[in-house]
Amino acid sequence: MLTNIKKITAENTGLTTYTGTNSYIIGNENLIVIDPGPPSDKHLSSIIRYIGKRKVEFIIATHHHSDHIGLLYKLSIETNAPIYIGKNQVSLFLEYEQRLKDKISLFDSIISTNELSMNAIQTPGHASDHYCFQIPGVAMFTGDHIMGWSTTMIRLPDGNMKDYMESLKIIRNLCNEEFFPAHGEKIVDGKKRCEQLINHRNKRSTQIQNTLQLTKLNLEEITKIIYGKINTKLITYAKFTVESSLEEMVANKLIKKEKIRDTYFYSLKES
Ligand SMILES: [Zn+2]
The missing domain is CATH 3.60.15.10 (Ribonuclease Z/Hydroxyacylglutathione hydrolase-like)
Incomplete structure (x- = not known):
């Protein structure tokens, strides 16, 4: 049946x-x-x-x-x-x-x-x-x-x-x-969707690293660069996911995080 x-x-x-x-x-x-x-x-x-x-x-x-x-x-x-x-x-x-x-x-x-x-x-x-x-x-x-x-x-x-x-x-x-x-x-096609999502996440991670190549930036600035001009309400949600990505990259020692006055800034780790 x-x-x-x-x-x-x-x-x-x-x-x-x-x-x-x-x-x-x-x-x-x-x-x-x-x-x-x-x-x-x-x-x-x-x-x-x-x-x-x-x-x-x-x-x-x-x-x-x-x-x-x-x-x-x-x-x-x-x-x-x-x-x-x-x-x-x-x-x-x-x-x-x-x-x-x-x-x-x-x-x-x-x-x-x-x-x-x-x-x-x-x-x-x-x-x-x-x-x-x-x-x-x-x-x-x-x-x-x-x-x-x-x-x-x-x-x-x-x-x-x-x-x-x-x-x-x-x-x-x-x-x-x-x-x-x-x-x-x-x-x-579920498998294809999984692949797309994995690739999308990896692409975002590379994008963040490229963005940080030039200067140290805070969460707000990185989100705006990555997402471009999107609805201000959507930016709030996008920020949550960008923050999770950044924290994972910090944990993997791909980037570093430092507190300057009251804000956290992210930058590429010097090799
Ligand atoms: Zn849910």
């Missing part, structure tokens, strides 16, 4: 969410919900309407950001379904919603219903507790790790550029399925 995958997009369109967060409902009669979505009654109603009288076996989430787990507790109450989470998700999920305490159970690397089996793959980077969920041969649910419209944002201290790059390689090497991201459309 074909595995049914239903996408319901919440109405939280925005600069970092694109057309909104995608919630996925998988299965025919015994359902799994991935990423219930932001705290919106309208979105909750759409999910419940689609589920109808069918049984939700469990609810899972790719990571703890509020546009993914905002409805986790309410959906669990409404559907009487348990929430399965990874060990490294517990503290972050409870920090967001204490009431989840009595609803959660831990999943292992394989999660199954009597219809299908799914691998939970740890993919830290965008968030430390990020997972991708793979139904072998059918689909890879990539959350915010790999999105359908843009590169993801890596924000310190929970985000980590080194982890992100390693997680991209894990997914590239492991899967041949189509990607179903939490924002944007399905990605048919």
Whole structure:
């Protein structure tokens, strides 16, 4: 039997969410919900309407950001379904919603219903507790790790550029399925998308090093040079990812960082 995958997009369109967060409902009669979505009654109603009288076996989430787990507790109450989470998700999920305490159970690397089996793959980077969920041969649910419209944002201290790059390689090497991201459309050639993202990141890193060849610069200045003229709100988000790149390059001793008065400046390490 074909595995049914239903996408319901919440109405939280925005600069970092694109057309909104995608919630996925998988299965025919015994359902799994991935990423219930932001705290919106309208979105909750759409999910419940689609589920109808069918049984939700469990609810899972790719990571703890509020546009993914905002409805986790309410959906669990409404559907009487348990929430399965990874060990490294517990503290972050409870920090967001204490009431989840009595609803959660831990999943292992394989999660199954009597219809299908799914691998939970740890993919830290965008968030430390990020997972991708793979139904072998059918689909890879990539959350915010790999999105359908843009590169993801890596924000310190929970985000980590080194982890992100390693997680991209894990997914590239492991899967041949189509990607179903939490924002944007399905990605048919997942491996190619991984390669593009890895190349993009490496290119940015070279660009930063080239920029620092001439002079020492602070985060603000580097971001403006790298991103050129973009929307001022977008610059704020771009800065988070540039900062993560810079910190990784400092850790790898590719560049150095020094505090001058109250600002950190980055420069190329003298050889
Ligand atoms: Zn996120």
